[in-house]
Amino acid sequence: MQRIYLFLLLMCLQLSLPAQQQPLRIGVIGLTHTHVHWILGRADRGDIKIVGIVEPNRELAERYAKQHGYSMNILFSSMDEMIAVTRPEAVTAFGTIYEHLKVVETAAPKGIHVMVEKPLAVSMEHAQKMEVLAKKYNIHLLTNYETTWYPSNKKVNELLQNGTVGSLRKVVVRDGHRGPKRIGINKEFLDWLTDPVQNGGGALMDFGCYGANLVTWLQHGKRPTSVTAVTHQLQEENNPDVDDEATIILNYDTAQAIIQASWNWPIGRKDMEVYGLTGALYADNRTAVRWRKAEGYDGYKEEAYQLKENEKPFDDPFALFAAVIRKKVVLKPYDLSSLENNMLVVEILQAASESAKTGRTVKLN
Known part of the structure; x- marks a missing residue:
């Protein structure tokens, strides 16, 4: 009382x-x-x-x-x-x-x-x-x-939307680490992260979602025409019930995305490459971005950016959450945090899981 x-x-x-x-x-x-x-x-x-x-x-x-x-x-x-x-x-x-x-x-x-x-x-x-x-x-x-709070991803999107590298043709997103057990997460987290019911899968779900989220954002919510995925279990002793290696290919009418989700990277990573008709953008880590402008057959001119953290409230999930609820910020359609974006993320992940199990490409309506 x-x-x-x-x-x-x-x-x-x-x-x-x-x-x-x-x-x-x-x-x-x-x-x-x-x-x-x-x-x-x-x-x-x-x-x-x-x-x-x-x-x-x-x-x-x-x-x-x-x-x-x-x-x-x-x-x-x-x-x-x-x-x-x-x-x-x-x-x-x-x-x-x-x-x-x-x-x-x-x-x-x-x-x-x-x-x-x-x-x-x-x-x-x-x-x-x-x-x-x-x-x-x-x-x-x-x-x-x-990755929503990475200044590098925001910068890459800005450069892409401004036409810096021309029309989008390919995105490659890589996310993961050595695996939950190998990096030593606590038992309470490990017990469900490697459970196919409680987590919905293994590396495909845990890290594949990052790529699906980012690509959906870059593509303004465009749905892939098809999803193809291959998964492996390379650490059976550590992840007996789920995949720990996944590659997902998303086909669009004029572009392709490759999502590499892994619990087997020797070094933890969250990076992205974006290719257009005239150049390439690299988000190497949270704050480092490179822009390569194509010259000739295999030449290029490179410009590098070392970025500061995003301005408030776009630097922190809970600051943004409060700002949205207080109506200080209105999320754009298919924003990284939005419901629209993440409904499509789940649709992509479910199609990827089905593709990996059946060995077939899954077409999306």
């Missing part, structure tokens, strides 16, 4: 301020996805406030509380309890990908906005149910990718 009284008292004090001046009240759903350190360890920018955390694994919650300094008084064992007590305006999902649907089913009818970690859903069946709920209850449903 005392905890409920304190929460209600704080809410009354906050309600005396205009909503636009208040930090966004956020509930964190789940702690098993280690991307949760992003929000738990985030510097206080005054734009969001974590009012509740839902995590049934108390030992995990206590471990992270010691690391990040949050009070165990904001820990709840269920979403319903947390929502009833803290009344969040939005929630962020840091559990399994399979659980994303349940988060939206619980939050949307209450008008609570949702941000999930990539990918949006484990299947089109889940994604379509989530989309229906988001539209019915008029909530924002965003998907967070690390």
Whole structure:
């Protein structure tokens, strides 16, 4: 009772301020996805406030509380309890990908906005149910990718849309690392990341989604005409139930995209190459971009950029989430975080999984 009284008292004090001046009240759903350190360890920018955390694994919650300094008084064992007590305006999902649907089913009818970690859903069946709920209850449903906040990707897109390299012909996106077990992720994350139900697959889902998201953005939401994929299991001892190597080919009317998703790279990477009729663009890492202008048969002139971080709120997922909810930012159609983009991402991933299983190209309507 005392905890409920304190929460209600704080809410009354906050309600005396205009909503636009208040930090966004956020509930964190789940702690098993280690991307949760992003929000738990985030510097206080005054734009969001974590009012509740839902995590049934108390030992995990206590471990992270010691690391990040949050009070165990904001820990709840269920979403319903947390929502009833803290009344969040939005929630962020840091559990399994399979659980994303349940988060939206619980939050949307209450008008609570949702941000999930990539990918949006484990299947089109889940994604379509989530989309229906988001539209019915008029909530924002965003998907967070690390690469959304890379200044390099933003710069490449700007150069492409400005016609710097001519009409788009090919995109190559490479993402991954040595594999979940080899890089030493904690048990709570490993238990579901290598589970075909809870994660929806292996490297194809975990890292293939990055490429599908970026290509959909570069292509302004254009749907591929076909999807072809090949997967392998090169670490059977570490990933016995899922793929750990995937190559996905997306065919468009006038371009092609190749997505290389791997848990076998010797060095972690998130990079992209974009080829047009007159040149090429390389996003080598978070801040480095190269532009090569073709000259002659195999010559080129190269210009390099070393970029600064994006301006607020486009430098951080939770800052953008708050800005969208507060109507300070309106997402463009097929923006990297948008529902439209990520519905197509799930469609691509599902087609890729089907292609890999059947050995056939999957045509999209």
